[in-house]
Amino acid sequence: MATRSADEIFKEFKEHSVAEFFKRNRQMLGYSGKVRSLVTAVHEYVTNSLDACEEAGILPSIYVKVEQTGEDRYRVIVGDNGPGIPQNFAGKALATILSGTKFNRYMQQRGQQGIGAAGCTMFAQITTGKPIHFKSGTGNGKAYECNISIDTLKNKPIVENMTPITEDFHGSEVAAEFGDVKYENSDKSVYEYLRRTALSNPHLELRFVDPTGAESTFVRATDQIPQKPKAAQPHPLGMTINDLLDMAKVSANNKISAFLTESFSRFSQNKLSEVKGIATGVDFDKAPKYMTWADAEAIIKAIKEVKWIAPDASFIIPIGKAQVEVAVKNILNPDFMSVVERKPQVFRGGVPFIVEAAVAFGGQAGRSSDDGQRGSLMRFANRVPLLYDAGSCAITEAVRNLQWKRYGLDMETQPVSVFVNVSSVYIPYSGVGKEAIAQEEEIMFEIRLAVMDALRGVQRYVSGRKQASHEMSRYKLIMRYTSQLASDLSDMSDKDKEAIEKNLRELVEMHYPKVRDTLNGKESDEGAEEDGEYTGNVEDSTGQEGS
DSSP, X not given: OOOOOHHHHGGGOOOOOHHHHHHHTGGGGTOOSHHHHHHHHHHHHHHHHHHHHHHTTOOOEEEEEEEEEETTEEEEEEEEOSOOOOGGGXXXXXXXXXXXXXXXXXXXXSOOSSOHHHHHHHHHHHHHSOOEEEEEEESTTOEEEEEEEEETTTTEEEEEEXXXXXXXXXXXXXXXXXXXXXXXXXXXXXXXXXHHHHHHOTTOEEEEEOTTSOEEEEOOSOOOOOOOOOOOOOOSTTOOHHHHHHHHHTOOOSSHHHHXXXXXXXXXXXXXXHHHHHOTTSOTTSOGGGOOHHHHHHHHHHHHXXXXXXXXXXXXXXXXXXXHHHHHHHHTOOSEEEEEEOOOEEETTTEEEEEEEXXXXXXXXXXXXXXXXXXXXXXXXXXXXXXXXXXXXXXXXXXXXXOGGGGTOOTTTSOEEEEEEEEESSOOBSSTTOOSBOOOHHHHHHHHHHHHHHHHHHHHHHHHHHHHHHHHHHHHHHHHTHHHHHHHHHHHHOOOXXXXXXHHHHHHHHHOHHHHHHHTTXXXXXXXXXXXXXXXXXXXXXXXXXX
C-alpha cells in the first residue's frame, strides 16, 4: 500500500460553513422522519412568533395553515400579529444560521440558538428547491414581501423580489414548501403540538387549518401577557472552573473581587468576604484576565462551602399556577387537578430554573387507546411542547421512576395527564433539535419533587372518590332491605309500616351523611377539595416519596 505524505493529505483540507454542516446533518435540527420534520418546521415558526409578540408586549394571535401540494409535499403558512422584522434584517433572521437576537442574551426565551427559522429555509430549499416567501409589516405603512433562500456554502442569505406592500399589514407571515414530510393525526402531530402550545400559553389565540380544510380554533383563556423576562446574571452555585475562567477572560473589571460581585447574582460584599476567608491563596486584587486554573478552582471550592440565597426568581417567568389551572381546564376539562410551582433552583453553570407540574385526572385527561383512556405525559420547556425524543428527556426519566402505586394511580389504565414545564434563562437541551432536556441531576430532582407533590393532591381526591363510591354501594345495599325489614317489624309489633320504614331510612342516612347530601344535591364540607380547585403546596423537599 502506497504511503501519502502530510502535505498530500492536507491538500484536501477545507473550511466548511455551519450551514453546510447542518445541510448534511439535518437530523440534528429535528428533520428526521416525515411527520417529525413537518412538526419541527411548524414549531420553529410558531415559537418565533410567540417570542416576538411577547417581547413587543402584544397579545399573540397566530394563524397556521398546512396544505398538501404533492406526494409527501406540504406548504406551511404561519402568520402573526407581532412587531414584524425590519426589511434589512429579514435575510439574516430567516437565512443565516447562528444569527439573531437570542443567542447572546442571558434571558429566558423559547428560542436560544439562532438556528430554527434559518433551518426551515434550508430544509425547504434542499427538499423542494424553492425559497420561502416572507411578508412583514413593522407599522407606519412599512410593509414588504420577498423571497428568501440560503447560500449554504457561505451561510449567507439570498433575498430576491423585494416588493413594498401598499395594504395595511402588521406582523409577519412566512410561507414555505417542504418535501419529504407527511401530515398525520397522531399524538405527535402538528395538531397535537399546537394543542399543547395553547395549553402552555393560555394568553395565545391560535387558529389552525389542516390539509383537509378542517379548522380548529384554540380560544385565548386569559388576556394577561406574561411578564417580559429580564436579562439575568448566573448564580455562583453551579458554576464550573472552566465557566469562571471563560467569564474572567472577557471581564472589564480591574480586580477579581469586583468581577465576582458584579458578574454574579447574590454575590454581595459579605459573601465575598466569606469566599476570601476560605480561598486564602487567591489574590483577589489582581485583574480577572490573570486568573489561573488554581485560582478558579479555589474560588469554586469556596463558593460551594458558603450558604447562598436562592436565585432571583424575577429573571424567570413561569406560566404560573393560576394560568396553568385556567389552561388545563380550558383544554382538558378534568374532574380534578393538582398544580405545583417549585421555588427557583440552579443547575450546572449557575443557571437558575423553575419547575411547574400539574396532574389532571378524569375528563379529557390522558389519551385514547383501544382499551379506553390511558395516562399521558406532556413535556414543556419555556412553554414550548416537547413531542419527540421522550426517552432521553429529564422529564420522562424523572416521572418514569416515581412509584405510582403509592398514590393509587396507574398511567397504563387511568385517565391521567402529567404536565411538566421547566422555565429557565438557558434550557440544557440534549440535542440541537430541542426536543429533550438533558438529564441534569438538579433538574430531575426538582421535577421529581414537583410531580410527587401534585400526585399527593390527586391521591386525596381519588381516595375520597373511592371511599364515596364504597359508601354509596353500602348505602344502597342497606336501603334495599329497609322496606322488607319495616314490613316484618310492623307484623311483629303491630306498628305502622311507613313510620318504621321512615325511621329506618333516617337511621341509615344518619350513618352515611355524605351519601345523603350527594343524593340531595348538596356538597358536604369534607368534599370541598373535590371541586377541582385544589392547588398543591410543597411539603416534601427531601426527595422521598410519601405514602
